[in-house]
Amino acid sequence: MLFGISSLDNRAAAVPLEIFISLTGILLLTPIFQPEQDSSIDEITSSKYISNTVVYLIRIAYSILTLITLISIFSLFMKVSASDMTLPLYLGAIVTAMFLGSIGLFTASIFRNIAVSYMVPIVYYALNFGGDLGNFYLFSMMGGEFKPKIWLFAGSLMFIILSIYAKWISSGHFKAIIMKKFHR
């Protein structure tokens, strides 16, 4: 509605992907830990046989799959609308959305605060309007640059791993292991 997606050349096609579609990452990945932010729910889930870490990994996996599906549908729509949609653009869009989402996920794993979890990725996104953030610049494809996406991909993997780790440390399972060792 704001930009239009038909008959866009390669650089212009990057605009809706990097500016709009990347935000879906925040919406899909940030709330993954939200149910357990309620301490009573956290206590119940922690007492279950299946580790919370496994549950988180499953949630992350299907959120990323949903993200890929959404971006695929949008990309296909752009292709049908005669825009110059290429594979690097498509992959770049997924990586940008994943990176923003993983920042939200990581923040959520540290702070039990839903507003902060959304605030940090949005602040990072807003800072990109101010200028080039080097290898971690979100809107590089609009300038014809695809290399920063490799950094964003590595960054998003790192944030996802760190989030799981942070959650595991704060979980009952980790406490139980520590207590066990301590009692020995």
Added chain:
Amino acid sequence: MFTLFLRESKKVIFSITFLILIAAMLLMALSQDVLDFNDREIEMPFSGQSYGMQTKEIPEIIMPAAITSLYSEYKANSYTAYPIGFYKNVRLSTKEQQQVAEILSMITEISLEELVNSVNTTTHNGDRLIFENGKELASDDGEVMITMPIPNNDSDTVLLVKDELTYEKFKSYMKQVDKLIGGGSNYSKTMLLNFGKVPITYKEAIDSYFMIKDKDHFSGAYARLFSDYLVTVLSILPVFLAITISLKDKRNGIHELIYTRKTSSVKIILTRYISIITAIMISVIIISYISNMSAWSFYDGMKLDYLAPLKYDLGWILPSVMISAAVGMFFTELTNTAIGVAVQGLWWFIDINTGKAEIISGYSLFRLSPRHNSLQYTQAFNDHFNSLIVNRLFFIVLALILVAATILIYEQKRRGRLNGKFKSLIKKTFANMANSKSKSAA
């Protein structure tokens, strides 16, 4: 009331959201070079130097320049547009191209037939790219050979603007063209002025300097630029703080306990709101003075307006902070969720992107973040000052209405009338929708 205010302020100041808000403000100011103006002295121009370019609404300059540009874009069927401030290349359909040709034939002496024949189109024919004159671009082995076209010298076709064409009529034609392109094109109302680029004369440069010296007293110009950048982030960040503080009681499980207290709803909500606004504004004032003071040493012995940062903080930034915080509090009380982030986020996102078209004196009524992205143009600021006042007052009133609505909702919740009703209403609506779908499927 004061004890309650101190308690709420403590909650605000010691929240992680507030710390992130401060960090984001500092990062924004740093990244845009407005935290330290050390290398940005406004110097008095001297005769004989270049003073840069400016846009002026001179029909005699704008009309031929815009028509020439439209003609060459039409011939290439490649129109540049910046719908939300980002580059976009637009290719029109045959029907739309025909409409542009008709407009061109109405404003120039070139006939419609001549215009249609002059189009250089590269058309797809199966897998091959065929140039208009039939010359193949793709070789048999599939390798695409591109030969650079001879520069399209528009002087080949003399573009004579019709004598009877008035500027008003021209603008209405350009509006039609802009609509065909999809908006944000070079022919839109704001972008059209860019065709009126003329050099700044010595007199204009010196007048501009004295406007900054006499009206802004230098510090005003720096405070305005600082506000321009900071208001863009402060139109969104307070929503997070408001949500955090509003949800805090619920998270700690003491909201129902507070409901039973004697303190009135007006007192609770107003104190909370004022403490959020005060905490943010004190930080803004401190940072704005740090920024402004960095430029004071340039103007030793000259008159400075030492209150300029404060005036701009309260007049320019405060209304945006107020509305953002009010949206956060209103939606959190209404839904008990962080949905306010989505509401304010969407509003901010649209405003920031559409605002790129008017970054100098962009003070239209609904502009959430007013823009003035320059140390110069004091005259333009003064000319549009009344619009800015109306805009800022509008947001203050809107924020107060939302705060009043928040008080009403809070009061109803304390009386046990609204608890979870909104949430269950949404759930019910979705459940009904799902039921009707499954019924129709059956």
